[in-house]
Amino acid sequence: MNETPVLVVNAGSSSLKYQLVVPETAEVLAKGIIERIGEAGSSVADHDAAVRAMEDELTASGVDLDTVGLRAVGHRVVHGGPDFSDPTIIDDEVLDKIKDLIPLAPLHNPGAVSGIEAARAEFDVPHVAIFDTAFFSTLPAAAATYAIPRDLAEKHRIRRYGFHGTSHQFVSRAAAELVGRDLGELNQIVLHLGNGCSASAVRGGVAVETSMGLTPLEGLVMGTRSGDVDPGLHTFLHNELGMSIGDIDALLNKQSGLKGLAGVNDFRELEQRRGAGDDSAQLAFEVYVHRLKHYLGAYLALLGELDVVSFTAGVGENSAALRAAVVDGLDGLGFEVDPELNAERSTVARVISPDRAPIKIAVVPTNEELAIARETAALLQSHTD
Numbered sequence: 001m002n003e004t005p006v007l008v009v010n011a012g013s014s015s016l017k018y019q020l021v022v023p024e025t026a027e028v029l030a031k032g033i034i035e036r037i038g039e040a041g042s043s044v045a046d047h048d049a050a051v052r053a054m055e056d057e058l059t060a061s062g063v064d065l066d067t068v069g070l071r072a073v074g075h076r077v078v079h080g081g082p083d084f085s086d087p088t089i090i091d092d093e094v095l096d097k098i099k100d101l102i103p104l105a106p107l108h109n110p111g112a113v114s115g116i117e118a119a120r121a122e123f124d125v126p127h128v129a130i131f132d133t134a135f136f137s138t139l140p141a142a143a144a145t146y147a148i149p150r151d152l153a154e155k156h157r158i159r160r161y162g163f164h165g166t167s168h169q170f171v172s173r174a175a176a177e178l179v180g181r182d183l184g185e186l187n188q189i190v191l192h193l194g195n196g197c198s199a200s201a202v203r204g205g206v207a208v209e210t211s212m213g214l215t216p217l218e219g220l221v222m223g224t225r226s227g228d229v230d231p232g233l234h235t236f237l238h239n240e241l242g243m244s245i246g247d248i249d250a251l252l253n254k255q256s257g258l259k260g261l262a263g264v265n266d267f268r269e270l271e272q273r274r275g276a277g278d279d280s281a282q283l284a285f286e287v288y289v290h291r292l293k294h295y296l297g298a299y300l301a302l303l304g305e306l307d308v309v310s311f312t313a314g315v316g317e318n319s320a321a322l323r324a325a326v327v328d329g330l331d332g333l334g335f336e337v338d339p340e341l342n343a344e345r346s347t348v349a350r351v352i353s354p355d356r357a358p359i360k361i362a363v364v365p366t367n368e369e370l371a372i373a374r375e376t377a378a379l380l381q382s383h384t385d
Contacts, residue, residue, distance in 0.1 A: 004069035005029055006373040007123070010076040011115020012108070014039060016050040019369040020063060023377040026370050030063045047114035051122050065123070072126040073119050074376035076166070076368070077112045078216075079105035080131030082157055087134070087379045090116060090127040098129065104157060104214070128376040135165030136200070136207050143209045160218070162210035164192045167312065168200045169207075170371040171364045175310045176205075178349045179360050187303040189296060192366065193322070194313035195223035195265060199292070201299040209302055211295055217253060220295065221288045223265035226256035228291070258284050267315045267322075289325045296326065300333065309335070310364040317365055318345075323352065327361060334358040 003022050010017040019031040034050040034057075036042040044050050058065060075090070081101040088094055095116060102109045120127055144160045146153060153159060168190045175190075176183040183205040190200045197220040201209040211219025211227075221227045229252065237243045243251070259265040261284035262273065273281035300306050311323050320342045327335040334357065341352040346363075353361035 002071070002377070004071045006071050006376050007065070007073045007119075008076070008369045008372045008376075009073055009115055009119055010369075011047060011050075011111045011118075013037070013111040015111075016047065016054060016115055018054050019373075020058065020068075021369055021373045023370070023373040026367075028369075029068070030058050030061050031369075032057050047111075047118040048121070050115075051118040055122070070123065070125050072128055072376050072380055073123055074128050074130055074372040075112060075116050075119070076132065076372055077116075077129045078108035078132045078163065079161065080129075080133045080137075081161070082159070084129070084131045085134050085137035087375045088129045088131075089379065089383070090120070090129050094129065104161075126380055128379055130166060130372045130375050132163045132165050133161040135169040136160075136162030136210050138206045138208070139210065140208060146214075158214060160210075160213040162198070162200070162207070163212045163216045164196065164198045165207070165210075166368045166371045166375075167192050167366040168198070168202070168210070170368065171310050171312045171366050172200075172202045172205060174349055174364050175308050175360075175362055178351065178362055178364065179308060181307070186307045187305055188308045188310065189299045189303075189306060190310050190312065191292065191296075191316055191326075192313045193220075193292075193311065193316035193319075196225065197222045197227070197313075197315075199295045199299065201302050203303060209299060221291045222257045223267075224254050224257045224259045226252045226260070258288065261287060267319060271319065271321060285322075285325070289322065292326045293330070296330070296335070297333075306334070306359050308360045308362060310362045312364050312366040317363055323361070323363070335361065337361050 003024060005020045005022050008019045008021060014037045016034040016037065020029040034044055034053045037044045037050050038046055044053055055065060077098060079101050081104055083097055098109060099113055116127065146158060171190050172188050173183060175188060176186055188202040190202060192198045196216060199211040199220060200207055217225050219227050234248050237248050257265060258270055262270055262280045264270055270281050270284060274285050315322060323342055324337055327337055336354060336357045337352045338354045347365060349362065349364045351360050351362050
């Protein structure tokens with residue numbers, strides 16, 4: 001068994017997260033984050049400097065990338081557009097196509113491109129792009145299509161892409177292992193609830209619906225994002241308040257969600273305020289839960305029958321109160337949690353529904369870095385077989 005590591009890189013516009021992990025054993029040799037890239041007063045001028053800073057941190061922790069047997073670098077790329085539905089070895093042509101997708105993800109893909117360029121210049125190993133949208137490339141046309149003029153949508157690649165796909169795929173596979181059933185025979189709903197939130201419906205391991213769309217703004221209420229709103233809100237805000245498109249975009253992406261409703265986007269702080277009797281925190285919690293119930297019911301209808309619901313990511317894994325609230329009153333549909341099992345704190349995957357419940361409710365920790373490392377290793381292996 002190959003036990004050399006893969007370096008997983010998640011580069012944003014001003015940060016670079018990294019993890020050195022052995023895909024086959026899940027052993028993490030090192031991890032960290034380089035922040036404030038390109039900011040005034042920062043010692044990290046650009047992504048080239050960030051990669052060098054990462055190497056310095058690794059060396060300080062006792063890891064020498066020249067001697068550790070680095071197998072490859074796996075890069076998280078948020079948007080793969082219509083062209084990328086699988087892990088892809090990065091060459092100049094692929095990098096140009098990722099650059100071409102920047103209009104679809106202007107906040108995310110530029111950082112990824114800079115990170116890829118810097119890492120390719122530094123590490124003479126295969127580089128692989130893992131796309132956040134790839135798992136949702138299987139959405140049926142009815143789920144992926146917006147009801148706007150077809151020629152406009154096709155020309156400008158406007159469709160529902162979905163995001164957090166690496167997490168949804170990892171969790172749906174892990175949930176099948178947890179309940180001891182074949183992935184191909186399960187109907188699942190995955191609720192990825194962190195500062196960003198998304199839901200997916202997965203039939204037989206294949207995604208058939210998800211809550212995010214052309215951008216990560218659509219869908220559930222999130223930490224600072226509004227999720228679903230009336231599209232006419234943009235016109236109203238422009239006409240009544242004179243807000244520009246940029247102003248409205250910032251409002252819905254950075255000043256809305258839990259932060260807009262209660263003044264905080266950290267769910268732990270929201271729960272503390274709610275426990276202290278804060279009315280705005282209580283309303284924010286109820287709006288958050290209402291939207292989750294909305295999607296849960298919609299996906300149950302789309303799937304026809306349901307075997308497993310998995311809660312994952314920071315909020316989903318850690319908030320027992322939220323999990324209980326989401327399924328409260330839905331026992332007639334087969335949703336139920338055991339209060340004691342739900343209250344247990346653990347870092348391992350576990351079922352929290354009673355044995356009698358027809359639908360398994362689970363808490364399944366996500367691990368996007370491990371998923372990226374494994375996808376990278378599997379692609380390289382397929383090229384050598």
